[in-house]
Amino acid sequence: MTLQAENISKRYFRKTGAANYFYAVQPVSLTLEPGTVTVLMGRSGSGKTTLLHMLAGLLPPTEGQVRLGDRLLYTLGDAALSRLRNERLGVIPQGRSAVDTLTVLENVLLPGQLYGRAADAGEAQAWLDALGIGALRDARPGELSGGELRRMAIARALSQHPDVILADEPTGDLDDENTALALSALRGAAHDHGQAVFLVTHEADALRYADRAFRMDAGRMAEA
């Protein structure tokens, strides 16, 4: 399923400065095709995460619209949009994204179970193994390092088989070896399972895994 951003922008008001608003993201159109890895690079504060949140249905754009298949995300009510995000999108946010009261395995299984889908603990375990944290399945998030938590979030997104994976700095806390593991897994999701993968990253290495690459600077996106 294709995720399409049609001329979306995000504008914030500010109290000081010459203009009374500024663009975090300038109007941009982007299509995330199934089976492709799209990488977006750029400096901190350039608007990458804002764009990702708009694509994920988490932040309504000031202008434009986001379409997943034939459904416009921001015309949906909260319940429908939440369910669509749960079933179709796999979001890997920056930083810690674990529910502290659940174990690592329970965290990975959580999205599917929220809406009563059958949990495939075997597959979840396989992803944890593939990302090198299989032995931590029963650990609580508080016992994990930043890098291990990032890998847990990647395993969580991959094990749900979403149509689109939106990953924000997925390798931020990882060493080279684990970065390669994580990026390979995400590329496998696109190339082997036909998912659309969108990577926001600082890592120049990620370009090696990209089918398409963009750069963002001061809210303006351009082909890299």
Next chain:
Amino acid sequence: MSIFSLSRKNLTRKPGRAAVLTLLIAFLSLAVFGGSVVVLSLRQGLASLEARLGADIIVVPSSAQSKVSFQNMFLQGTTGAFYMDVSSLDRALEVEGVEKAAPQTFLASLKADCCSIKIQVIGIDPAADFTVQPWIARSYSRELGDMDVAVGCKVEAEVGEIIRIYDQRCKVVARLEATGTGLDTAVYCNMDTMRALLAAAEEKGISHKITSDSEDSISAIYIKVQDGYDIDAVNSRLNGHIRKATAVRTRSMITGVSDSLAGISRTVTLLIAAVWALAFIILLLAFVLIIRERTREFAVLRLLGTSRRMLGRMVLLESALCSLLGGVIGIGVAALAVFPFSTLIETSLNLPYLRPALGVILLLAAGTLALAVIIGALASAGAAWRLSRVDPGTALREEN
């Protein structure tokens, strides 16, 4: 994983957070349930006292120091005996406005070899009595025979047992319902039995005779005033007509008790209200802290596809589980504190105290639980609303 099991895990795996909420609710429930049981028991006791007195006026000998000794007999079960001539009964019946007059005779047994237990014995005249017999009838359908006694619920004697009073063998034929008053420590017999007991007491040197030529003495006369007559006026007439006796309106006895009860009720209600207000504020603060602590967790859940409604449900469910558990603990602790020590409470308050029926207690417990859940839900509603409206994008960025 359903929202219910997620809520359950949130509570069991963050026990500190859950414990704070549970303890607060337990404290609230303890105050409400315990306080309400005490107040209800006092009200029940007062109602029982009114029912047992059952008369508009009681005439007692002036030697009974007016109502004080008499009131103590009712409220504390202290034994006592005071007598007036039986002719006082006829004098009372002569007074205009008196519809019924029922005599009672009191005798205190001794803590000695001649008596099984130290108790207050009250003799009634079945033909005239209109206060004690309806009470006895609830436990014993026949009339009290000679040397038969009906015992109050706090008297240590079983039905069928023989108790000795001044070496007279009396058979316990009934055990009476609790009244929450001093009457629970008394035994009741007919006037013939009482005459035999008085004679036996006389032999032991306990004199009840007012004059040497009078065989019959009575201790109190219960008066029912005819409809349409002013009770105060009849009371005055009785005071003027019967020598060496004092007529006391029962209401004046009950008013003292009622005033004390009203004072205690007010104090308990104020205490409960203060505890609830304080605990509600603490609960609100606790939820404000929880909002801060859990913003990122909720942003993550939103990111994973949890709707606002589901998140709201989760917070309310957690609050309901804590409230239910806290309610049960609070009610349990209150029950352990109030029920086994009801005699102590009765003695220290010096008021009639009668535990409400089991059904009422269960209803009160259910009401307290419902109140605990409602208060928990109200306190958490703001948190549920705010957390469900967390903008996940902003929350995740702010926390990074």
